[in-house]
Amino acid sequence: MTEPRQHDVQCLGTRGLHRMAYVEWGDPANPRVLVCAHGLARQGRDFDTFAQAMSDRYRVVCPDVAGRGRSDWLSDPAGYQIPAYVADMVTLLARLDAEELHWVGTSMGGLIGLGLGSLPNSPVKKLVLNDVGPTIEPVALQRIGAYLGQPLRWASVDEAADYLLSISAGFGPHTREQWLALTRPMLRPDGDGFKLHYDPAIALPLRAVTPEQASAGAAMLWAGYDALRIPTLLLRGAASDLLSHTTAEAMTQRGPKAQLIEFAGVGHAPTLVAPDQISAVREFLLAP
Structure with a gap:
């Protein structure tokens, strides 16, 4: 596998500047840019397989959202929220100077894309929401909250991979080689072992x-979704506990009236590693 180019950009937060890292695939001069944004506890290298598959047609940019991967941890954990991430991405997009910008976002990364895409004069021209919508099921938040931010450490990459597999059944079937490729960027060396790549404070x-804040947040997200005026593709794991089928169907009827594709044998969330998942997104993004 070829390695992507590594870059970073300085973003403004409530307590000064922080560095957001990103990797870039494809021709650096290509004016067509595809940004791929990861989920809550993940990082940009999740998209390695998908980014390589798309790099013949796009300059593909995969950021590590603040507090994850190679990006800086924030001194104020209150900054670990969607509006702040949207502001960081605006800074990144200014750096990229794209003539045509498309967005693929998994879970949290989809909500960031929704926030960006619904802004007046947004540069986002096509949006892919991967297993996320304005209404997020409480059972999924409870499941994620049970493991997010735990102080974990492993003696080997294989041991870490087994643990991550145990909390990621919704990702669907992967070969051991595929799973190890998804696992390695999730780890940081810690003495003679490994720990997770992210700031535990992202859980706070x-x-x-x-419940009241969750309800108000959903109302704001639906307002943003209804404001979208761009072609939108909604992916859903057929067994997803985060994006209900009811919410997904509602998203096909209002706002941008998203095209919905469901993947059998997958929950939350498709990893865009399987060929059928890649081809579904590719067909949507490259359609006239």
Whole structure:
């Protein structure tokens, strides 16, 4: 596998500047840019397989959202929220200077794309929401909250891979080689072992959300979704516990009236490693 180019950009937060890292695939001069944004506890290298598959037609950019991967950890955990991530991405997009910008976002990365795409004069021209919508099922938040931010450490990559597999059944079937490729960027060396790549404090805003705040947040997200005026593709794992079939169907009827594709044998969330998942997104993005 060829290695991507590594870059970073300085973003402004509530307590000064922080560095957001990203990797880039394909021709650096290509004016067609595809940004791929990862889920809550993940990082940009999740998209390696998908990015390589798309790099013949796009300059593919995969950021590590603040607090994850190679990006800086924030001194104020209150910054680990969608509006702040949207602001960081605006800074990144200014750096990229794309003539045509498309967005693929998994879970949290989809909500960031929704926030960006719904802004007046947004540069986003096509949007792919991967297993996420304005209404997020509480059972999924409870499941994620149970493991997010735990102080874990492993003696080997294989041991870490087994643990990550145990909390990621929704990702669907992968070969051991595919799973190890998804696991290695999730780890940081820690003495003679490994720990997770992210700031444990990313869990704090999630744990602080009240039912009232969740309801208000969903209303804001639906308002943003209804404001979208761009072609939108919605992917759903048929067994997803985060994006219900009811919510997905509603998303096909309102706002941009998303095209819905469901993948059998997958929950939350498709990893865009399987050929059928890649081809579904590719066909949508490259259609006139």
